[in-house]
Amino acid sequence: MKQRDRLRIAAQKSGRLSEAGRDLMARSGLRFRESRDRLFCYGEVEPVDLLLVRDDDIPGLIAEGVCDLGIVGRNVLLEQQLEYVQRGEVAPFQELRRLGFGRCRLALAVPSEFVYQDPTSLAGCRIATSYPALLSDWLRKQDVQAEVVTLSGSVEIAPKLGKADLICDLVSTGATLAANQLREVATLLESEAVLAAPAELMLDDRQTIVDRLIKRLDGVLQVRDSKLIMLQVDRSALDQVIHLLPAANAPTIMAIDGSEQAVALHALCRGHFSWQQLEDIQRAGARGVMILPVEQMLA
Ligand SMILES: Nc1ncnc2c1ncn2[C@@H]1O[C@H](COP(=O)(O)OP(=O)(O)OP(=O)(O)O)[C@@H](O)[C@H]1O
Numbered sequence: 306m307k308q309r310d311r312l313r314i315a316a317q318k319s320g321r322l323s324e325a326g327r328d329l330m331a332r333s334g335l336r337f338r339e340s341r342d343r344l345f346c347y348g349e350v351e352p353v354d355l356l357l358v359r360d361d362d363i364p365g366l367i368a369e370g371v372c373d374l375g376i377v378g379r380n381v382l383l384e385q386q387l388e389y390v391q392r393g394e395v396a397p398f399q400e401l402r403r404l405g406f407g408r409c410r411l412a413l414a415v416p417s418e419f420v421y422q423d424p425t426s427l428a429g430c431r432i433a434t435s436y437p438a439l440l441s442d443w444l445r446k447q448d449v450q451a452e453v454v455t456l457s458g459s460v461e462i463a464p465k466l467g468k469a470d471l472i473c474d475l476v477s478t479g480a481t482l483a484a485n486q487l488r489e490v491a492t493l494l495e496s497e498a499v500l501a502a503p504a505e506l507m508l509d510d511r512q513t514i515v516d517r518l519i520k521r522l523d524g525v526l527q528v529r530d531s532k533l534i535m536l537q538v539d540r541s542a543l544d545q546v547i548h549l550l551p552a553a554n555a556p557t558i559m560a561i562d563g564s565e566q567a568v569a570l571h572a573l574c575r576g577h578f579s580w581q582q583l584e585d586i587q588r589a590g591a592r593g594v595m596i597l598p599v600e601q602m603l604a
Pocket residue numbers: 317318319320321322358359360361377378379380381407408409475476477478496497498
């Protein structure tokens with residue numbers, strides 16, 4: 306692989322993963338000199354540049370060594386990984402981190418008149434999809450013989466056009482399926498945006514940059530759903546209040562000047578606090594309860 310001293314990240318130019326991907330990179334301290342219609346954005350703070358491309362091209366760019374990291378849907382990454390596997394090769398890229406946005410699922414959906422009981426109901430059927438490798442792999446594992454009809458888009462319309470008996474496509478809200486009178490019957494894959502990287506370590510300075518970026522990214526991902534709770538409570542009620550904190554890391558308990566029985570508590574909690582939870586915490590004896598967003602964190 307060519308030696309380079311700057312890292313290149315590939316991200317979707319415009320689409321469902323663009324905005325959240327940009328936000329994640331900004332939170333990880335990356336700034337780019339960019340213009341929306343340009344493909345290459347120069348990194349201003351770190352030696353990290355950005356390539357804006359079609360999402361389908363991202364695994365290939367990593368495979369060719371043109372890019373060192375990519376933000377792409379697991380559905381796209383796995384589909385292209387399976388293409389290698391089905392040729393008897395090992396994919397030169399891998400999923401490094403799940404990123405928690407772009408959540409959707411790859412699912413089978415049938416027209417209302419289709420009688421589906423289990424995967425064997427699909428024997429001999431034609432299934433339209435943009436994910437032929439993922440679908441064939443699933444069918445093989447279910448030991449079902451069916452015909453895979455590959456379409457690059459508008460898959461939901463295929464049954465109406467007589468091109469297929471059912472479909473296998475991405476679903477999020479289910480609105481597109483409902484609009485096409487299709488019923489979801491099986492999930493093949495739960496997907497979200499992921500950070501993709503080469504399967505092998507890089508042999509130059511880029512690996513050091515990747516390692517540093519991953520640490521930052523982990524910090525961002527960790528605090529994204531976290532809140533800091535601060536409160537005061539008498540020692541006698543402390544255990545009960547701690548018990549009510551949602552997924553708290555070991556809380557910090559501090560003495561309060563001039564008070565024998567009251568202590569201050571700080572704790573990092575995962576997830577969202579409902580009003581009900583806060584009222585329960587107050588009822589258990591907590592005073593001056595404050596919930597603060599967490600901006601950054603280094604473990
Ligand atoms: N309805 C959805 N809800 C949430 N995430 C989705 C949905 N549909 C797709 N995704 C995720 O977002 C990714 C990008 O979807 P998008 O529709 O922007 O791709 P595209 O049309 O192939 O774009 P490109 O022009 O880059 O090829 C998908 O691969 C998938 O991981």
